[in-house]
Amino acid sequence: MNDKELAKKIYDLVGGSENIDSAMHCATRLRVMVRDKSKVKIKEIENLPKVKGSFFNAGQYQIILGTGLVDKVYDEFVPLLKGSSSSGEPTKKKFSFKQSIRVFGDVFVPIIPVLVATGLFIGLRGLLTQNAVLGLFGLTTQDVPTQLLKFTQILTDTAFSFLPALVCWSTFKIFGGTPVLGIVLGLMLVNPILPNAYDVAQHKAIALIFFNFLKVTGYQGSVLPAFFTGIVASKFEKWLKKVIPDSLDLILRSFFTLLFGLVVALFVLGPIFHGVEEWVLVAVSALIEMPFGIGGFLYGCFGQLLGILGIHHILNLLEINMLAQFHWDYLNPIGTCGNIAEAGVVLAVAIKTASNKMKQIAYPLALSAALGITEPAVFGVSLRLVRPFVCSMIAGGIGGFFASLFHLKATGMGLTGIPGTLLT
Structure with missing residues (x-):
């Protein structure tokens, strides 16, 4: 089944033009705003090839497809909406707290790639201008041309400015x-x-x-x-x-x-709101700075629940403010611990399961989680089986405990997992 056929199948099984208000997508999920949940054929959709799971959240039906594929399916899905002849008016829905958080996340998703690139620029500049690295070439920081430093400053400062x-x-x-x-x-x-x-x-x-x-x-x-x-x-x-x-x-x-x-x-x-930002930042910083790594343990353990509730994007605000004010992100290393923990439990499921279908799903999802994208792994494997997800929470908490205890911090945001180590 190619991308166009998959998009058409999803379109039909969700209920077609009569049941769809709008559609968008994030890094891994096709998000469809539906009018009547009962018309969505969930089991048939989840049995489609390449579909890794689905769930309802804040009035949206979210279908987990994975990175790359979701963009292609979305591109085929949108013309189906535009070509529909439905004249029905979208039904009005109560604007709940979770929906407001989802909107907040939708605003920040397009900005994240720029901030990821900026974070990598900051990390690479910090690495290449260290005396330990320059010493390998017989150089010191005094030997770095001023023009080169100004050039790198353009790369690192523009997005935040x-x-x-x-x-x-x-x-x-x-x-x-x-x-x-x-x-x-x-x-x-x-x-x-x-x-x-x-x-x-x-x-x-x-x-x-x-x-x-x-x-x-x-x-x-x-x-x-x-x-x-x-x-x-x-x-x-x-x-x-x-x-x-x-x-x-x-x-x-x-x-x-x-x-x-x-x-x-x-x-x-x-x-x-500038005052609000400062107070919220102080509060979260106080949590992270709690003694004996307690704050890191709590965030590393329960931070994964934010992704399930669809409100994890609210943390973008805190990370952006940390980077803008201090040029350090204390949440990113702790979040990386949770992602690696998720990758570990899903890999364990892939190794131990007797189901060939589960193996085919779990192995690539473990890799995806290790690269920082955990939603497919969570909804496709660990949360379905419950126990692996609980284990990932515990492991993420332990990792967060040590990350906080050793005061790990990152130069950027957006990247977690293995790529995220470049920022730390």
């Missing part, structure tokens, strides 16, 4: 706004005219004072101000589409969207 632009762009795209307006609005939040918030905190710069009491700074490296600004401004733009005459839309919509977005960001949302 303009992070609000990336976040605002993705948020506009998810919430139905015009993405290019999101980019420009995000860039406004880091305009050089605005003093850097971290420089202000270190008394290297002075905040702008408005109305004799409101301090305004830039939001370089911040996430929440750009995220919520993107939500509010994109909703405002969609409202403008309804009230502005077509003849004036090109002139007025972008004008009022950017003006409204900047005012709300600088004077309302920015000051509020």
